[in-house]
Structures are given as structure tokens and as C-alpha cells.
Amino acid sequence: KLDKNTLRSYFKQTIHVLATTPVSQIAESEALDPLKESTHHRAPAAPLELQTTDEIPQGFPDRVYLLAAAIFQNNHLQKPAAHRLVNYGKQRGLPLPEVKDEEMRRAAYELAFNTLKYQDLLEDIMIDSCLHLPPSIPDDEMSLAAVVLYDLQDRKFMPRRHHQGQTEEIIAEARSIENYLTGCSTKLAASLARCRIKHNVLSIHCILPRSVRIKQGRSNCLPHYAWVNTMKSSLDEVQAVLKSSGFSQVKSAAHLEGQSFCRDPHCGDLLVFPAGLKPRLNSTNLLTDHKLTIQDKFCSLGPNLVCSVLPARGDVLMVGHFSGLTVAHTASLVAWKHTTQQNSNNQSTVYVCVSGTEARRQEIQQVVTTMGCKSR
Incomplete structure (x- = not known):
């Protein structure tokens, strides 16, 4: 018999595995069903442990999120009103926040570019998890939520790592959105898992059109x-x-x-x-x-x-x-x-x-x- 805390722990671990495991392996994984009794007399399986590696992105400074959000706001695909469920406000052509560090600017443009590539998927996650409904996130902060959401799923819904000994600039607007999405990480991971199962894809990269995947593959091979x-x-x-x-x-x-x-x-x-x-x-x-x-x-x-x-x-x-x-x-x-x-x-x-x-x-x-x- 499993108590509520054990069931809750298994549920969170299962959602994480669904969001990060290829679809073809989900059906074969017995670890996803903690209540399934084995036909053989084996010792109970150890609880799932979340595996983290150094390759998981560590997140970005707050100012990178703000710059990426402004770039996304100025360039995102605006759908017809009849098909628009996620609203990003009416402002376009926003002035870009000043970021003097070139590495931070590069990171912001790359983050905005990736968010634009996966705009449809991110909106599906928002809709499935009801983040687009008021009073969750105001429309004028939805672009910031989109770029933070992409980064959050890119680092497997793990908390952002803050470098010890380094003073980081704290921007309340960015921290507020990040803390809100981090608090909903289990629900967001579940929505991502459902989207992957719905599209029957091994990773979110497979959702992109074939022509885009080919170009991206070539760019990743450039010296x-x-x-x-x-x-x-x-x-x-x-x-x-x-x-x-x-x-x-x-x-x-x-x-x-x-x-x-x-x-x-x-x-x-x-x-x-x-x-x-x-x-x-x-x-x-x-x-x-x-x-x-x-x-x-x-x-x-x-x-x-x-x-x-x-x-x-x-x-x-x-x-x-x-x-x-x-x-x-x-x-x-x-x-x-x-x-x-x-x-x-x-x-x-x-x-x-x-x-x-x-x-x-x-x-x-x-x-x-x-x-x-x-x-x-």
C-alpha cells in the first residue's frame, strides 16, 4: 500500500520521464508504472532518480530574458484573431533593452530565435496547462513567459543555477515570471509530454519542418x-x-x-x-x-x-x-x-x-x- 506522499513522488518522477524520454521508449519502460506488480518474485525497484548532467543548460541572467522577450515580441508570428488563443499584447517595435556584454546579447538573440522556432509548441503547452487564461500571466508579459518557458524546458525543468561568488543583477519582472513557471514545472512537463505523444515525436526538434531541421543540422556541423x-x-x-x-x-x-x-x-x-x-x-x-x-x-x-x-x-x-x-x-x-x-x-x-x-x-x-x- 502506497501513501499519498509516495504516490505524489512517483507522479512527479513519471511526468519528468515522460517529458524527457523518447516516445518509442515510454511504452517499454516498466519504471513508469509503480503500481504494476511483477509476475516474478523480484525485489521492489528502487525509486526513480532524476539524472542530471553537466550538459543541461544552466539558464541565463535576467537581462538576457528581457532582451530575448523584446526580440520575440517584435518578431513573433501573429495569428488571425479567430485562431489566436495566446495573446502577446498589441505592442510591436519595442525598443530593445541595452545589453553591453556581447556574450549576453548573443545568448539573448539565440534564445529569442529558438523561441520563435518553437512558438507553436510553446503555445500548445501554455494552452494545455491553461497558462494563457487570466489571471495567470498578463498579455504584455506573455513574450517574457514564452522565452522563459523555452529555456525552462531546455534545462529539463530544473531550477536555474546561480554562480556562487558572482553578483547577479536581479530584475523583478523576469524573476516573477520565472518563479511562477518554476512553480508550475510539473504541470508544464506533463503538458510537454502530452504534446510529444500527440505528435508522436522523439524530441521537440522533430516537430520542426524537415527543411528547417536540415538547415539546422548543417549549421551544427559548421566549423x-x-x-x-x-x-x-x-x-x-x-x-x-x-x-x-x-x-x-x-x-x-x-x-x-x-x-x-x-x-x-x-x-x-x-x-x-x-x-x-x-x-x-x-x-x-x-x-x-x-x-x-x-x-x-x-x-x-x-x-x-x-x-x-x-x-x-x-x-x-x-x-x-x-x-x-x-x-x-x-x-x-x-x-x-x-x-x-x-x-x-x-x-x-x-x-x-x-x-x-x-x-x-x-x-x-x-x-x-x-x-x-x-x-x-
């Missing part, structure tokens, strides 16, 4: 390109650190496999790594120390082309729309070119014309300073 910041290190030093950390250098990108890297044939300061090695690169501190910067290869072509035709006493003038990393990369290449030239005491200057607001200028200035550039 990482990273340029060496010669204002804080050198190509030889970075390669030595990588080799001491267990990386092996190969001749070309065709030979990239496992923990390896090679030099790009077109850009002299560019290193190429296989897909999925960014966490391993983080452990070398090359990224955090800004000695190595991951950026798409097309962002490196312009600076390398300019520096290849730059005369010995020439300067560079940058005009238009570009990021602070592009400015820093150009300055890094200019400095590298002069250090490789024998008996060269020339000091070229990179002039930057920034179009836009003062905040934009300060943003570029902060990135350039962080990368080790000397500004005037």
Missing part, C-alpha cells in the same frame, strides 16, 4: 573560426597553449577530427576548429582572456583584405556599420603586420567613423578597449 588577437598574444603562443591543452594541429580543414585545429588558408591569423569544441576552448582561457575570438569567417575577410594592401605608412579609415570586434580585429592585423616587418617603426592608425547614437559609440569603445586596443 568554428577564431582569430588571434595579436594585441594580447601571438599566433605562436596561442598554438602552443592549444597543443599543451591536448589539441593537435592538422594540415587542413579536411583533416579536422576530434580535438584538433588548423590554420585557415585565406586568413593568416585565423584558426579553424571542428564543430562543438567551444566548451573545450573555454577551458583553455584563451577566449575569456580575449587572446582568441570566435567569429564567422566572413567577418575576417574584410580586415585581412584591407591589411594585405595597406602600405607601410598607411592608415585605415572605417566607415559604415560594423561591430566593435571588427574594429579590434582590424587593429590587431595592423599591429601584427608591423611586428612582422623587419626594421619597421611605423605606427598605423585605424580611424573609425561611427554612425548612430552615443550609446553605439560607447559600445564599440568598450569592446575595443577590452580587446587591448589603444584609443585616442
Whole structure:
């Protein structure tokens, strides 16, 4: 005979397994039925234990949720009124919250992009769990709820991990939505499980159209390109650190496999790594120390082309729309070119014309300073 607490515990564990286990394995799992008596005389099975791994995302700072919510609000698919059950309010074209940290901005855009991809699924979960009905969540906070809900299911409905010793900015609006959804995690996990069973899919990734899955699969296989910041290190030093950390250098990108890297044939300061090695690169501190910067290869072509035709006493003038990393990369290449030239005491200057607001200028200035550039 099972008491109420035991039944409640089994129920929560069963819901978690349903939300995270492939559908094809659900029917075969005897652990999901704690009341089923075995035909054999076996010892009672131990209670299910939730398995957590280091690969489960840890969540994001509050400001990332706010920026992702604003991006989602401005770009979400607005359904016809007759088919619209989840309302995100009437405001469009909201100004984006200011986030100076580039890693946080990247995380916010990625979170918003994933929320847009799975908008229909997230709305199904909200409808199934009645989160869309008042007074659960106001319409003007539904975009924030959507991005937090995606992140919550992505980390298997586990609580967000807060780094000890680090001061985190607390934003009441984001914390309120997160705490509310975390309190409903069992109900939300059950709704997700029902949606997966309804669509008969192994994971939420299978809900996406085939064309989207193919494109996403290709993007996940693309190698990482990273340029060496010669204002804080050198190509030889970075390669030595990588080799001491267990990386092996190969001749070309065709030979990239496992923990390896090679030099790009077109850009002299560019290193190429296989897909999925960014966490391993983080452990070398090359990224955090800004000695190595991951950026798409097309962002490196312009600076390398300019520096290849730059005369010995020439300067560079940058005009238009570009990021602070592009400015820093150009300055890094200019400095590298002069250090490789024998008996060269020339000091070229990179002039930057920034179009836009003062905040934009300060943003570029902060990135350039962080990368080790000397500004005037």
C-alpha cells in the first residue's frame, strides 16, 4: 500500500520521464508504472532518480530574458484573431533593452530565435496547462513567459543555477515570471509530454519542418573560426597553449577530427576548429582572456583584405556599420603586420567613423578597449 506522499513522488518522477524520454521508449519502460506488480518474485525497484548532467543548460541572467522577450515580441508570428488563443499584447517595435556584454546579447538573440522556432509548441503547452487564461500571466508579459518557458524546458525543468561568488543583477519582472513557471514545472512537463505523444515525436526538434531541421543540422556541423588577437598574444603562443591543452594541429580543414585545429588558408591569423569544441576552448582561457575570438569567417575577410594592401605608412579609415570586434580585429592585423616587418617603426592608425547614437559609440569603445586596443 502506497501513501499519498509516495504516490505524489512517483507522479512527479513519471511526468519528468515522460517529458524527457523518447516516445518509442515510454511504452517499454516498466519504471513508469509503480503500481504494476511483477509476475516474478523480484525485489521492489528502487525509486526513480532524476539524472542530471553537466550538459543541461544552466539558464541565463535576467537581462538576457528581457532582451530575448523584446526580440520575440517584435518578431513573433501573429495569428488571425479567430485562431489566436495566446495573446502577446498589441505592442510591436519595442525598443530593445541595452545589453553591453556581447556574450549576453548573443545568448539573448539565440534564445529569442529558438523561441520563435518553437512558438507553436510553446503555445500548445501554455494552452494545455491553461497558462494563457487570466489571471495567470498578463498579455504584455506573455513574450517574457514564452522565452522563459523555452529555456525552462531546455534545462529539463530544473531550477536555474546561480554562480556562487558572482553578483547577479536581479530584475523583478523576469524573476516573477520565472518563479511562477518554476512553480508550475510539473504541470508544464506533463503538458510537454502530452504534446510529444500527440505528435508522436522523439524530441521537440522533430516537430520542426524537415527543411528547417536540415538547415539546422548543417549549421551544427559548421566549423568554428577564431582569430588571434595579436594585441594580447601571438599566433605562436596561442598554438602552443592549444597543443599543451591536448589539441593537435592538422594540415587542413579536411583533416579536422576530434580535438584538433588548423590554420585557415585565406586568413593568416585565423584558426579553424571542428564543430562543438567551444566548451573545450573555454577551458583553455584563451577566449575569456580575449587572446582568441570566435567569429564567422566572413567577418575576417574584410580586415585581412584591407591589411594585405595597406602600405607601410598607411592608415585605415572605417566607415559604415560594423561591430566593435571588427574594429579590434582590424587593429590587431595592423599591429601584427608591423611586428612582422623587419626594421619597421611605423605606427598605423585605424580611424573609425561611427554612425548612430552615443550609446553605439560607447559600445564599440568598450569592446575595443577590452580587446587591448589603444584609443585616442
